[in-house]
Amino acid sequence: MTWKMDVRKDEPPPPGWHKAECREVEDMDTAFGMRLRWPFWLLKLGVEVSGWTSMSPSTRARAYEWAKVLNGGPIDPKEGWGPETVAEKRCWAKVEHYKDSKGQLRAKVTEIKPVNEHPEEEVNLSDVSS
Numbered sequence: 001m002t003w004k005m006d007v008r009k010d011e012p013p014p015p016g017w018h019k020a021e022c023r024e025v026e027d028m029d030t031a032f033g034m035r036l037r038w039p040f041w042l043l044k045l046g047v048e049v050s051g052w053t054s055m056s057p058s059t060r061a062r063a064y065e066w067a068k069v070l071n072g073g074p075i076d077p078k079e080g081w082g083p084e085t086v087a088e089k090r091c092w093a094k095v096e097h098y099k100d101s102k103g104q105l106r107a108k109v110t111e112i113k114p115v116n117e118h119p120e121e122e123v124n125l126s127d128v129s130s
Contacts, residue, residue: 012107013049013095017119018042020049020093020112022070025083027055036063038086040093040109049095051109069112090115 020040028037030052038051053063057080067081068074070089075081094111113119 012097012105013042013045013047015095015097015107017092017094017113019044019090019115020109021088021090022086023048024087038066038109040091040112042093042095043090049093049107049109051093051112066112069114072114092117092119094119 020042023039023041025036025038027034034055036053036055038053039048040051041048051066053066054061056063058064064075064081067086069091070086071081092113092115093109094113095107096110097105097107100106
């Protein structure tokens, strides 16, 4: 019996602003300690790109800022926020490229904006090859 495996070429999505949906945020133990992994589904491209934040509860922390964007305003300090309060919420996600420790080109989300704001550098997908 013979078999054949399809090959998927994993290219990072183009850098710039993409309409996205936040999937469930998860806490992960990394080489840098406990961090939050924010997986964003890029709606037009059908790919997932992650962003990372600290677990700082500060209102100046990126995690709070992202939760605030996804929830449409400030978070009540008495109620806080969690994965269930940001999951499946839409936003604009800014994708940037970087090289990993092996020299491979990767993508990450570095910033998000409310879905009703129009980012200045929205990606033109007509320039992206399939």
